[in-house]
Amino acid sequence: MPRNRNILNVVAVCCAVLLGPTIAAAQDKPDPGAKAIATRHGFMKLVIWEAGPLFGMAKGIDTLPAATNDAPAHDLPVLFRLRRGLGLWKALYMDYAPFTPIPGADSQVNRGAYLVTGPGHCGECHTPRDLLGGPDADWAFSGSPAPEEKDSVPNITPHEDGIGDWSVRDITIALELGLLPGFDTFGGVMIPVQENMAKLTAEDREAIAAYLKSLPPKPSRWKK
Numbered sequence: 001m002p003r004n005r006n007i008l009n010v011v012a013v014c015c016a017v018l019l020g021p022t023i024a025a026a027q028d029k030p031d032p033g034a035k036a037i038a039t040r041h042g043f044m045k046l047v048i049w050e051a052g053p054l055f056g057m058a059k060g061i062d063t064l065p066a067a068t069n070d071a072p073a074h075d076l077p078v079l080f081r082l083r084r085g086l087g088l089w090k091a092l093y094m095d096y097a098p099f100t101p102i103p104g105a106d107s108q109v110n111r112g113a114y115l116v117t118g119p120g121h122c123g124e125c126h127t128p129r130d131l132l133g134g135p136d137a138d139w140a141f142s143g144s145p146a147p148e149e150k151d152s153v154p155n156i157t158p159h160e161d162g163i164g165d166w167s168v169r170d171i172t173i174a175l176e177l178g179l180l181p182g183f184d185t186f187g188g189v190m191i192p193v194q195e196n197m198a199k200l201t202a203e204d205r206e207a208i209a210a211y212l213k214s215l216p217p218k219p220s221r222w223k224k
């Protein structure tokens, strides 16, 4: 048994050494030699991931064949292409703190909070941004203009503008099957998100629903 544990430790250390750089890059940990990653990348949320799934993802990425195509040129506005400016942006908005459970919330709501704010990165679309493109925490999950689409991203707080009249079951059915109350279906960029949500366990979808229903209700500042 102790021998097995030693072997496991050796494997864990090797993984850390081999995959550490991939993980540090994914989380955009400070590295004076590396170029800053553009803010549209979801790295802000990767910081919140638990180590196990992050190792798994880094391992998966490292098995992919090297891409042979030329990367397309950036289409970001000039302001966001200045990498020195990105350092400033991160000083303003980047928080390297790991996930901290919500005091007083039960384990299901905390699991949902971890999934929504970390791997699910739901706020990257559903939280509006301020003038400098940082998430506007005061209006978290209350909806935002959709950058890629003509429409807006809906409010997913339990306000009447959002999902106030959805039950936990309505939310879990939507995440599992893409069917919304009123027989509508998800559209646009929410379709691939839902397809990934369908791969979670039922418990994790329920945890996400429980967390969304526990959020403070916020009115939407954007057209639904």
Ligand code: HEC
Pocket: 116, 120, 121, 122, 123, 124, 125, 126, 146, 152, 153, 154, 155, 156, 162, 163, 171, 174, 180, 185, 186, 187, 188, 189, 190, 193, 197, 208
């Ligand atoms: C890539 C951007 C994006 C991400 C990430 C995202 N969403 Fe969405 N979401 C949308 C868009 C756009 C819609 C509206 C889709 C439509 O028009 O049917 C939407 C719709 C929804 C709705 C339906 C709201 C309503 O009133 O119809 C729910 C619930 C929802 N999202 C939950 C989530 C959850 C939970 C997550 C994280 C696991 C998430 N979304 C992540 C873009 C996103």
